[in-house]
Amino acid sequence: MIALYVVVVVLLLLSLAISRQKTIRALKTGAMMLLNLLPPFVSILMIVALVLTLLGPETIQFWLGNRSGCIAYVIAAVVGSVALIPGPAAYPMSGMLVDNGVAYPVIAVFITTLMMVGIVTLPLERKFFGMKLALARNALNFVGALGIGMTMALVWNLL
Template sequence: MELILYGSALVLLLISYSKDKEKTKKALSKAWKSFENIMPQFLGIIFIIGLTLAILKPEVISSIIGESSGIFGVLFASVVGAITMMPTFVAFPTADMLLKSGAGYPQVAALVSTLTLVGVVTFALEAKYIGKKAAFYRNFVAFLFSFIAAVIIGNVLGGGR
């Protein structure tokens, strides 16, 4: 699958380059600058998560957010995700690492959905632009959605483990 995506990207890049070399060079330069800005943050978060996973045994992770942790694990993962600020591009590799360390599918689904949709840390900034009431309701509905996502993912993928 990755080969298809990378191959498609390369073909499209070559098409772009053949149509307008300067625009393509400019786009690649902007992409590289974005990559340079994101990389320190990405590496820092991956380092912290890797260190945490190295310290915590899979049994501990499994007991806190494993399949057997049930609704407590989903609630715990939702709260952690809601108060943690993590870029989306880091949330998915984190989810993969947690799953490989014994976390359950519903718990990880709740974590990822709250990580990406709920912003306790950014609430004040959001409220400034859309109002406190709207920011509260948006975050509240997103928090509730994390439970819906956990149930759906648990039913779809949970049985496959």
């Protein structure tokens, strides 16, 4: 956390030294984005807090935790493929899942399928690429996401 702020302050001072105008524009852009994303961020944290308290950490860990094995990856992949959660909301949600004992590789599968596989948007994608290619792209990415998760599971503890 401290490292992050050190980097940001150094970059900010550097930017300020080169161009005051651009730095002001950068801060304005950042502030506008923050203002627009704060409501969805806060509301998703509330929803996830409610769902997690309803289910209880035991249930989460039973289905998605370290000892649930393959089933955790399958659940993460299916939910990620079907759900239509905007990217910025997926990260706070994932962060809370990690805090509740969900393994990082499972989160990787969830996030990757969420971003690369879209079952709900398949009708739209079909219009662009045709059915065959749209299905192939989604299937390949589904398998790829599982591959990413499993590789991560293998190397996570080595790093």
